[in-house]
Amino acid sequence: MGTMTTLADVLEARTALAAPELVETISNDRVRCYACGHECPIPDGAVGVCKVRFNRGGALHVPWGYVGGIQCDPIEKKPFFHAHPGALAYSFGMLGCDLHCSYCQNWVTSQALRDPSAVSPPIDTSPRRLAEDARRLGARVLVSTYNEPLITSEWAVEIFKEARAANLLTAYVSNGNGTARVLDYIRPWIDLYKVDLKSFDDRHYRQLGGRLEPILRTIRALHEMGIWLEIVTLLIPGFNSSDDEITRLTSFLASVSPFVPWHVTAFHKDYRMNDPENTTPEMLIHAAKIAKAAGLNYVYAGNIPGGVGDLENTWCHECRALLIERYGYFIQQYRLTPDGACPDCGAAIPGRWGRQFEGQLTSTPFLPGSRRLRVF
Numbered sequence: 533m534g535t536m537t538t539l540a541d542v543l544e545a546r547t548a549l550a551a552p553e554l555v556e557t558i559s560n561d562r563v564r565c566y567a568c569g570h571e572c573p574i575p576d577g578a579v580g581v582c583k584v585r586f587n588r589g590g591a592l593h594v595p596w597g598y599v600g601g602i603q604c605d606p607i608e609k610k611p612f613f614h615a616h617p618g619a620l621a622y623s624f625g626m627l628g629c630d631l632h633c634s635y636c637q638n639w640v641t642s643q644a645l646r647d648p649s650a651v652s653p654p655i656d657t658s659p660r661r662l663a664e665d666a667r668r669l670g671a672r673v674l675v676s677t678y679n680e681p682l683i684t685s686e687w688a689v690e691i692f693k694e695a696r697a698a699n700l701l702t703a704y705v706s707n708g709n710g711t712a713r714v715l716d717y718i719r720p721w722i723d724l725y726k727v728d729l730k731s732f733d734d735r736h737y738r739q740l741g742g743r744l745e746p747i748l749r750t751i752r753a754l755h756e757m758g759i760w761l762e763i764v765t766l767l768i769p770g771f772n773s774s775d776d777e778i779t780r781l782t783s784f785l786a787s788v789s790p791f792v793p794w795h796v797t798a799f800h801k802d803y804r805m806n807d808p809e810n811t812t813p814e815m816l817i818h819a820a821k822i823a824k825a826a827g828l829n830y831v832y833a834g835n836i837p838g839g840v841g842d843l844e845n846t847w848c849h850e851c852r853a854l855l856i857e858r859y860g861y862f863i864q865q866y867r868l869t870p871d872g873a874c875p876d877c878g879a880a881i882p883g884r885w886g887r888q889f890e891g892q893l894t895s896t897p898f899l900p901g902s903r904r905l906r907v908f
């Protein structure tokens with residue numbers, strides 16, 4: 533290992549055939565992949581835009597049998613604020629992505645096959661081992677994250693089946709570049725879905741290698757399917773931070789549902805995008821004001837703990853009572869009733885709540901540890 537070619541070779545050996553729902557033969561040995569919004573037509577011997585799904589002899593091969601990395605995160609980091617607050621989210625990443633955002637914060641795994649300096653070797657494992665490891669560590673949720681989960685949906689579904697059998701919830705942390713077919717395919721096996729809505733401008737999405745329209749369609753479809761949905765937007769000064777863009781973006785979300793939580797988070801200089809300034813707390817607070825004016829009830833500001841006033845907390849949409857108090861990912865107070873209602877006015881609070889707050893195993897991410905990884 534150590535060179536780009538070798539990593540691609542290693543991954544090529546770890547594949548299965550694509551699910552029939554996610555592939556179509558277009559001509560003799562040409563196939564179309566439906567795992568993400570690119571819907572790549574792939575000739576024999578070629579790879580898709582994501583570089584991890586490829587056509588060999590007219591059959592679409594997809595990633596299988598490994599993970600790129602595992603980390604234990606507080607569920608607040610994903611971020612999910614309306615799903616089992618305080619829970620441990622056992623998170624696995626694969627390799628590759630269908631977009632190429634220059635500011636990506638997970639570039640070691642997402643761009644491993646594009647950028648020679650981004651090499652991350654795979655760890656062989658099985659769905660059962662992952663689910664067992666998650667249980668052993670006290671996780672409540674098993675999450676596909678760090679790179680784009682849609683492009684490895686067959687493997688995620690296999691893992692999620694074991695997760696469900698082990699009484700775990702399942703989740704995607706995704707860019708939302710989906711298709712009707714892939715959403716139908718994962719639907720029976722997924723509980724929570726976070727979409728990273730990066731912009732409301734199609735030109736910006738094209739800069740990142742995607743299009744806005746499939747992402748908006750995915751957001752609407754997920755909500756209609758009843759999958760618990762939260763949206764995050766990394767506010768990048770000068771890229772997506774104009775009042776006009778934030779107004780259009782949050783008005784769209786409010787048209788899907790005024791109860792979809794929206795997290796607006798701070799950009800820190802990273803990877804190759806060094807030009808924009810870091811997002812200030814004032815910028816987040818300003819964007820949050822726009823979102824509330826657009827009709828969103830649950831608006832959160834992230835990445836600047838203690839710096840964004842009351843925008844880390846959950847407040848009842850009816851009576852404005854404090855429901856959950858947070859500092860960063862740390863839960864300081866939890867007041868919801870066992871039925872997930874406001875204790876003061878009785879309003880049902882949208883989300884997936886446990887009967888009670890079950891404590892918090894960690895408010896900072898940690899690695900399962902090399903000793904645990906070896907048991908794979």
Ligand code: SF4
Pocket residue numbers: 565566567568569570571572579580581582583584585630682683
């Ligand atoms: S997952 Fe997306 S990028 Fe990859 S081959 Fe399929 S359609 Fe193309």
